[in-house]
Amino acid sequence: xxxxxxxxxxxxxxxxxxxxxxxxxxxxxxxxxxxxxxxxxxxxxxxxxxxxxxxxxxxxxxxxxxxxxxxxxxxxxxxxxxxxxxxxxxxxxxxxxxxxxxxxxxxxxxxxxxxxxxxxxxxxxxxxxxxxxxxxxxxxxxxxxxxxxxxxxxxxxxxxxxxxxxxx
Amino acid sequence: xxxxxxxxxxxxxxxxxxxxxxxxxxxxxxxxxxxxxxxxxxxxxxxxxxxxxxxxxxxxxxxxxxxxxxxxxxxxxxxxxxxxxxxxxxxxxxxxxxxxxxxxxxxxxxxxxxxxxxxxxxxxxxxxxxxxxxxxxxxxxxxxxxxxxxxxxxxxxxxxxxxxxxxx
Numbered sequence: 001x002x003x004x005x006x007x008x009x010x011x012x013x014x015x016x017x018x019x020x021x022x023x024x025x026x027x028x029x030x031x032x033x034x035x036x037x038x039x040x041x042x043x044x045x046x047x048x049x050x051x052x053x054x055x056x057x058x059x060x061x062x063x064x065x066x067x068x069x070x071x072x073x074x075x076x077x078x079x080x081x082x083x084x085x086x087x088x089x090x091x092x093x094x095x096x097x098x099x100x101x102x103x104x105x106x107x108x109x110x111x112x113x114x115x116x117x118x119x120x121x122x123x124x125x126x127x128x129x130x131x132x133x134x135x136x137x138x139x140x141x142x143x144x145x146x147x148x149x150x151x152x153x154x155x156x157x158x159x160x161x162x163x164x165x166x167x168x
Numbered sequence: 169x170x171x172x173x174x175x176x177x178x179x180x181x182x183x184x185x186x187x188x189x190x191x192x193x194x195x196x197x198x199x200x201x202x203x204x205x206x207x208x209x210x211x212x213x214x215x216x217x218x219x220x221x222x223x224x225x226x227x228x229x230x231x232x233x234x235x236x237x238x239x240x241x242x243x244x245x246x247x248x249x250x251x252x253x254x255x256x257x258x259x260x261x262x263x264x265x266x267x268x269x270x271x272x273x274x275x276x277x278x279x280x281x282x283x284x285x286x287x288x289x290x291x292x293x294x295x296x297x298x299x300x301x302x303x304x305x306x307x308x309x310x311x312x313x314x315x316x317x318x319x320x321x322x323x324x325x326x327x328x329x330x331x332x333x334x335x336x
Contacts, residue, residue, distance in 0.1 A: 087273045090269055125306070148282060
Protein backbone atom coordinates (compact mmCIF):
# COMPACT_ATOMS: atom_id res chain seq x y z
CA UNK A 1 0.00 0.00 0.00
CA UNK A 2 2.12 2.87 1.38
CA UNK A 3 1.55 5.45 -1.31
CA UNK A 4 1.41 2.98 -4.15
CA UNK A 5 -1.80 2.90 -6.15
CA UNK A 6 -3.83 -0.07 -5.01
CA UNK A 7 -5.74 -2.20 -7.46
CA UNK A 8 -9.34 -1.08 -7.30
CA UNK A 9 -10.27 -2.98 -10.44
CA UNK A 10 -11.89 -5.82 -8.57
CA UNK A 11 -13.46 -3.82 -5.75
CA UNK A 12 -17.20 -4.27 -5.27
CA UNK A 13 -17.92 -0.62 -5.83
CA UNK A 14 -18.82 0.87 -9.17
CA UNK A 15 -17.10 4.09 -8.26
CA UNK A 16 -13.88 2.27 -7.43
CA UNK A 17 -13.93 0.54 -10.78
CA UNK A 18 -14.46 3.77 -12.60
CA UNK A 19 -11.58 5.30 -10.67
CA UNK A 20 -9.27 2.52 -11.66
CA UNK A 21 -9.74 3.72 -15.20
CA UNK A 22 -10.01 7.41 -14.66
CA UNK A 23 -7.24 8.28 -12.25
CA UNK A 24 -6.03 8.82 -8.73
CA UNK A 25 -9.13 9.33 -6.73
CA UNK A 26 -8.33 8.84 -3.07
CA UNK A 27 -10.11 12.06 -2.25
CA UNK A 28 -13.39 10.97 -3.79
CA UNK A 29 -13.10 7.60 -2.08
CA UNK A 30 -12.66 9.37 1.26
CA UNK A 31 -15.75 11.42 0.45
CA UNK A 32 -17.63 8.26 -0.52
CA UNK A 33 -16.80 6.81 2.91
CA UNK A 34 -18.06 9.98 4.55
CA UNK A 35 -21.40 9.53 2.79
CA UNK A 36 -21.41 6.03 4.27
CA UNK A 37 -21.14 7.47 7.78
CA UNK A 38 -17.39 7.44 8.43
CA UNK A 39 -16.08 10.48 10.31
CA UNK A 40 -12.84 9.58 12.04
CA UNK A 41 -9.31 9.21 10.74
CA UNK A 42 -9.16 5.63 12.01
CA UNK A 43 -12.45 4.77 10.30
CA UNK A 44 -11.29 6.10 6.94
CA UNK A 45 -7.96 4.40 7.39
CA UNK A 46 -9.52 1.06 8.20
CA UNK A 47 -12.11 1.08 5.44
CA UNK A 48 -9.83 2.35 2.66
CA UNK A 49 -6.64 0.68 3.82
CA UNK A 50 -4.47 3.56 2.70
CA UNK A 51 -1.26 4.75 4.33
CA UNK A 52 -1.68 7.15 7.26
CA UNK A 53 0.47 9.84 5.67
CA UNK A 54 -1.57 9.81 2.46
CA UNK A 55 -4.87 9.93 4.33
CA UNK A 56 -3.56 12.72 6.52
CA UNK A 57 -2.47 14.79 3.52
CA UNK A 58 -5.75 14.29 1.69
CA UNK A 59 -7.94 15.10 4.69
CA UNK A 60 -5.95 18.25 5.36
CA UNK A 61 -6.39 19.38 1.78
CA UNK A 62 -10.11 18.53 1.78
CA UNK A 63 -10.55 20.61 4.93
CA UNK A 64 -8.62 23.48 3.33
CA UNK A 65 -10.82 23.23 0.25
CA UNK A 66 -13.98 23.39 2.30
CA UNK A 67 -15.15 19.85 1.57
CA UNK A 68 -14.85 18.70 5.18
CA UNK A 69 -15.09 20.57 8.43
CA UNK A 70 -12.79 19.26 11.15
CA UNK A 71 -14.74 19.11 14.41
CA UNK A 72 -13.01 18.25 17.66
CA UNK A 73 -14.08 14.82 18.80
CA UNK A 74 -16.03 14.75 22.07
CA UNK A 75 -13.98 13.86 25.11
CA UNK A 76 -10.63 14.28 23.39
CA UNK A 77 -8.42 17.23 22.72
CA UNK A 78 -6.49 15.73 19.83
CA UNK A 79 -8.85 13.82 17.58
CA UNK A 80 -11.14 15.27 14.95
CA UNK A 81 -14.30 14.15 13.28
CA UNK A 82 -14.39 15.05 9.59
CA UNK A 83 -17.87 16.19 8.64
CA UNK A 84 -18.90 16.94 5.06
CA UNK A 85 -19.77 20.57 4.48
CA UNK A 86 -22.63 21.55 2.19
CA UNK A 87 -20.06 21.96 -0.60
CA UNK A 88 -18.77 18.45 0.07
CA UNK A 89 -22.25 16.97 0.23
CA UNK A 90 -23.06 18.38 -3.19
CA UNK A 91 -20.49 16.00 -4.67
CA UNK A 92 -23.13 13.29 -4.32
CA UNK A 93 -24.17 13.80 -7.92
CA UNK A 94 -20.56 13.18 -9.03
CA UNK A 95 -20.37 10.05 -6.91
CA UNK A 96 -23.66 8.71 -8.24
CA UNK A 97 -22.64 9.52 -11.82
CA UNK A 98 -19.43 7.54 -11.32
CA UNK A 99 -21.23 4.72 -9.58
CA UNK A 100 -23.83 4.36 -12.32
CA UNK A 101 -21.25 4.50 -15.08
CA UNK A 102 -19.05 1.98 -13.31
CA UNK A 103 -21.97 -0.30 -12.56
CA UNK A 104 -23.11 -0.21 -16.17
CA UNK A 105 -19.74 -0.50 -17.89
CA UNK A 106 -17.29 -2.18 -15.54
CA UNK A 107 -19.19 -5.16 -14.16
CA UNK A 108 -20.64 -8.38 -15.45
CA UNK A 109 -24.23 -8.60 -14.16
CA UNK A 110 -23.34 -11.60 -12.00
CA UNK A 111 -20.59 -9.61 -10.27
CA UNK A 112 -22.89 -6.91 -8.94
CA UNK A 113 -23.17 -7.31 -5.17
CA UNK A 114 -24.29 -3.84 -4.17
CA UNK A 115 -26.88 -1.38 -5.39
CA UNK A 116 -27.33 2.29 -4.73
CA UNK A 117 -30.85 2.60 -3.40
CA UNK A 118 -33.34 5.21 -2.32
CA UNK A 119 -32.89 5.29 1.46
CA UNK A 120 -36.63 5.44 2.21
CA UNK A 121 -37.94 2.73 -0.09
CA UNK A 122 -34.80 0.63 -0.65
CA UNK A 123 -35.38 0.63 -4.39
CA UNK A 124 -32.59 1.21 -6.92
CA UNK A 125 -32.12 4.81 -7.99
CA UNK A 126 -33.21 6.04 -11.39
CA UNK A 127 -30.36 6.63 -13.83
CA UNK A 128 -29.19 10.24 -13.86
CA UNK A 129 -30.48 12.03 -16.91
CA UNK A 130 -29.19 15.18 -18.49
CA UNK A 131 -31.98 17.56 -19.38
CA UNK A 132 -32.36 20.84 -21.20
CA UNK A 133 -34.17 23.66 -19.43
CA UNK A 134 -37.37 22.70 -21.24
CA UNK A 135 -37.12 19.14 -19.93
CA UNK A 136 -35.85 17.38 -23.08
CA UNK A 137 -33.45 14.54 -22.24
CA UNK A 138 -30.04 15.16 -23.78
CA UNK A 139 -27.59 12.49 -24.88
CA UNK A 140 -23.79 12.57 -24.97
CA UNK A 141 -23.79 14.83 -28.04
CA UNK A 142 -26.64 17.05 -26.93
CA UNK A 143 -24.58 19.68 -25.13
CA UNK A 144 -21.63 21.98 -25.75
CA UNK A 145 -19.71 24.72 -24.02
CA UNK A 146 -20.53 28.28 -24.97
CA UNK A 147 -19.10 31.68 -24.12
CA UNK A 148 -21.56 33.22 -21.68
CA UNK A 149 -21.18 36.70 -23.07
CA UNK A 150 -22.36 35.44 -26.45
CA UNK A 151 -25.55 33.89 -25.10
CA UNK A 152 -28.89 35.72 -24.95
CA UNK A 153 -28.98 37.68 -21.65
CA UNK A 154 -31.70 35.52 -20.17
CA UNK A 155 -29.64 32.36 -20.79
CA UNK A 156 -26.49 33.60 -19.12
CA UNK A 157 -27.95 32.97 -15.67
CA UNK A 158 -26.91 29.75 -13.96
CA UNK A 159 -29.62 27.09 -13.56
CA UNK A 160 -32.32 28.41 -11.23
CA UNK A 161 -31.58 28.06 -7.54
CA UNK A 162 -34.92 26.33 -7.06
CA UNK A 163 -33.64 23.45 -9.18
CA UNK A 164 -31.03 22.77 -6.54
CA UNK A 165 -33.56 22.34 -3.75
CA UNK A 166 -33.93 18.69 -3.04
CA UNK A 167 -36.29 16.91 -0.70
CA UNK A 168 -33.91 14.91 1.43
CA UNK B 169 4.82 20.63 -17.12
CA UNK B 170 6.60 17.36 -17.88
CA UNK B 171 4.74 15.03 -15.54
CA UNK B 172 4.30 17.60 -12.83
CA UNK B 173 0.74 18.47 -11.83
CA UNK B 174 -0.22 21.75 -13.45
CA UNK B 175 -2.27 24.34 -11.63
CA UNK B 176 -5.81 24.01 -12.92
CA UNK B 177 -7.24 26.14 -10.13
CA UNK B 178 -7.60 29.21 -12.28
CA UNK B 179 -8.63 27.52 -15.51
CA UNK B 180 -11.87 28.74 -17.07
CA UNK B 181 -13.49 25.34 -16.87
CA UNK B 182 -15.63 24.14 -14.00
CA UNK B 183 -14.40 20.62 -14.46
CA UNK B 184 -10.78 21.70 -14.26
CA UNK B 185 -11.45 23.52 -11.03
CA UNK B 186 -13.18 20.54 -9.52
CA UNK B 187 -10.25 18.36 -10.55
CA UNK B 188 -7.81 20.64 -8.85
CA UNK B 189 -9.54 19.70 -5.65
CA UNK B 190 -10.38 16.12 -6.33
CA UNK B 191 -7.27 14.64 -7.86
CA UNK B 192 -5.23 13.75 -10.89
CA UNK B 193 -7.66 13.78 -13.74
CA UNK B 194 -5.72 13.95 -16.98
CA UNK B 195 -7.79 11.14 -18.38
CA UNK B 196 -11.08 12.93 -17.84
CA UNK B 197 -9.62 16.10 -19.30
CA UNK B 198 -8.61 14.17 -22.41
CA UNK B 199 -12.16 12.81 -22.60
CA UNK B 200 -13.54 16.32 -22.13
CA UNK B 201 -11.48 17.47 -25.11
CA UNK B 202 -12.83 14.56 -27.14
CA UNK B 203 -16.38 15.74 -26.42
CA UNK B 204 -15.23 19.11 -27.72
CA UNK B 205 -14.26 17.55 -31.05
CA UNK B 206 -10.57 16.79 -30.57
CA UNK B 207 -9.41 13.49 -32.09
CA UNK B 208 -5.70 13.67 -32.80
CA UNK B 209 -2.69 13.35 -30.52
CA UNK B 210 -1.45 16.77 -31.58
CA UNK B 211 -4.86 18.34 -30.86
CA UNK B 212 -5.01 16.90 -27.36
CA UNK B 213 -1.43 17.88 -26.75
CA UNK B 214 -1.97 21.43 -27.90
CA UNK B 215 -5.20 22.03 -26.00
CA UNK B 216 -4.14 20.40 -22.73
CA UNK B 217 -0.45 21.34 -22.87
CA UNK B 218 0.65 18.13 -21.23
CA UNK B 219 3.88 16.26 -21.89
CA UNK B 220 3.85 13.91 -24.89
CA UNK B 221 4.85 10.88 -22.82
CA UNK B 222 2.02 11.44 -20.35
CA UNK B 223 -0.54 11.93 -23.09
CA UNK B 224 0.74 8.86 -24.89
CA UNK B 225 0.46 6.72 -21.77
CA UNK B 226 -3.03 7.94 -20.96
CA UNK B 227 -4.36 7.49 -24.49
CA UNK B 228 -2.95 3.98 -24.65
CA UNK B 229 -4.64 3.10 -21.39
CA UNK B 230 -7.93 4.68 -22.44
CA UNK B 231 -7.88 2.62 -25.64
CA UNK B 232 -7.12 -0.52 -23.64
CA UNK B 233 -10.01 0.26 -21.32
CA UNK B 234 -12.41 0.68 -24.21
CA UNK B 235 -12.98 4.41 -23.74
CA UNK B 236 -11.42 5.36 -27.07
CA UNK B 237 -11.09 3.47 -30.31
CA UNK B 238 -7.88 4.20 -32.21
CA UNK B 239 -8.76 4.64 -35.89
CA UNK B 240 -6.02 5.01 -38.49
CA UNK B 241 -6.00 8.55 -39.80
CA UNK B 242 -6.88 8.91 -43.47
CA UNK B 243 -3.89 9.27 -45.77
CA UNK B 244 -1.34 8.22 -43.17
CA UNK B 245 -0.07 4.89 -41.95
CA UNK B 246 1.21 6.07 -38.61
CA UNK B 247 -1.24 8.50 -37.09
CA UNK B 248 -4.44 7.65 -35.26
CA UNK B 249 -7.63 9.43 -34.54
CA UNK B 250 -8.97 8.70 -31.06
CA UNK B 251 -12.73 8.31 -31.18
CA UNK B 252 -14.89 7.92 -28.08
CA UNK B 253 -16.62 4.55 -27.88
CA UNK B 254 -20.16 4.24 -26.55
CA UNK B 255 -18.63 3.41 -23.16
CA UNK B 256 -16.52 6.55 -23.33
CA UNK B 257 -19.43 8.70 -24.44
CA UNK B 258 -21.47 7.60 -21.45
CA UNK B 259 -19.01 9.44 -19.20
CA UNK B 260 -20.82 12.62 -20.22
CA UNK B 261 -22.95 12.45 -17.10
CA UNK B 262 -19.76 12.36 -14.97
CA UNK B 263 -18.33 15.32 -16.85
CA UNK B 264 -21.52 17.33 -16.49
CA UNK B 265 -21.76 16.44 -12.80
CA UNK B 266 -18.22 17.72 -12.28
CA UNK B 267 -18.82 20.79 -14.38
CA UNK B 268 -21.97 21.75 -12.51
CA UNK B 269 -20.37 21.17 -9.12
CA UNK B 270 -17.30 23.14 -10.12
CA UNK B 271 -19.35 25.94 -11.59
CA UNK B 272 -21.48 26.19 -8.47
CA UNK B 273 -18.76 25.85 -5.83
CA UNK B 274 -15.45 26.93 -7.32
CA UNK B 275 -16.21 30.19 -9.09
CA UNK B 276 -17.28 33.65 -8.19
CA UNK B 277 -20.26 34.55 -10.44
CA UNK B 278 -18.19 37.25 -12.16
CA UNK B 279 -15.52 34.71 -13.08
CA UNK B 280 -17.82 32.49 -15.11
CA UNK B 281 -16.91 32.82 -18.77
CA UNK B 282 -18.37 29.62 -20.15
CA UNK B 283 -21.65 27.79 -19.82
CA UNK B 284 -22.64 24.25 -20.70
CA UNK B 285 -25.61 24.63 -22.99
CA UNK B 286 -28.15 22.56 -24.83
CA UNK B 287 -26.66 22.27 -28.32
CA UNK B 288 -29.97 22.86 -30.12
CA UNK B 289 -31.29 25.85 -28.22
CA UNK B 290 -28.09 27.28 -26.72
CA UNK B 291 -29.73 27.51 -23.31
CA UNK B 292 -27.96 26.46 -20.10
CA UNK B 293 -28.56 22.87 -19.05
CA UNK B 294 -30.82 21.99 -16.15
CA UNK B 295 -28.97 20.91 -13.01
CA UNK B 296 -28.62 17.13 -12.76
CA UNK B 297 -31.10 15.73 -10.26
CA UNK B 298 -30.97 12.44 -8.48
CA UNK B 299 -34.33 10.70 -8.50
CA UNK B 300 -35.87 7.63 -6.97
CA UNK B 301 -37.63 5.19 -9.26
CA UNK B 302 -40.95 6.84 -8.44
CA UNK B 303 -39.61 10.22 -9.50
CA UNK B 304 -38.98 11.77 -6.08
CA UNK B 305 -35.92 14.05 -6.09
CA UNK B 306 -33.30 12.81 -3.64
CA UNK B 307 -30.78 14.93 -1.81
CA UNK B 308 -27.26 14.08 -0.62
CA UNK B 309 -28.62 11.97 2.24
CA UNK B 310 -31.40 10.34 0.29
CA UNK B 311 -29.50 7.29 -0.91
CA UNK B 312 -27.38 4.47 0.47
CA UNK B 313 -25.65 1.34 -0.72
CA UNK B 314 -27.43 -1.95 -0.15
CA UNK B 315 -26.54 -5.58 -0.65
CA UNK B 316 -28.43 -6.67 -3.75
CA UNK B 317 -29.18 -10.12 -2.41
CA UNK B 318 -31.04 -8.55 0.51
CA UNK B 319 -33.30 -6.41 -1.66
CA UNK B 320 -36.75 -7.55 -2.84
CA UNK B 321 -36.27 -9.56 -6.07
CA UNK B 322 -37.95 -6.93 -8.20
CA UNK B 323 -35.57 -4.24 -6.94
CA UNK B 324 -32.37 -6.15 -7.64
CA UNK B 325 -32.62 -5.33 -11.33
CA UNK B 326 -30.48 -2.46 -12.57
CA UNK B 327 -32.32 0.70 -13.69
CA UNK B 328 -34.41 -0.14 -16.75
CA UNK B 329 -32.54 -0.02 -20.05
CA UNK B 330 -35.21 2.30 -21.42
CA UNK B 331 -34.10 4.94 -18.95
CA UNK B 332 -30.74 5.03 -20.68
CA UNK B 333 -32.21 5.88 -24.05
CA UNK B 334 -31.66 9.53 -24.75
CA UNK B 335 -32.80 11.66 -27.60
CA UNK B 336 -29.53 13.04 -28.91
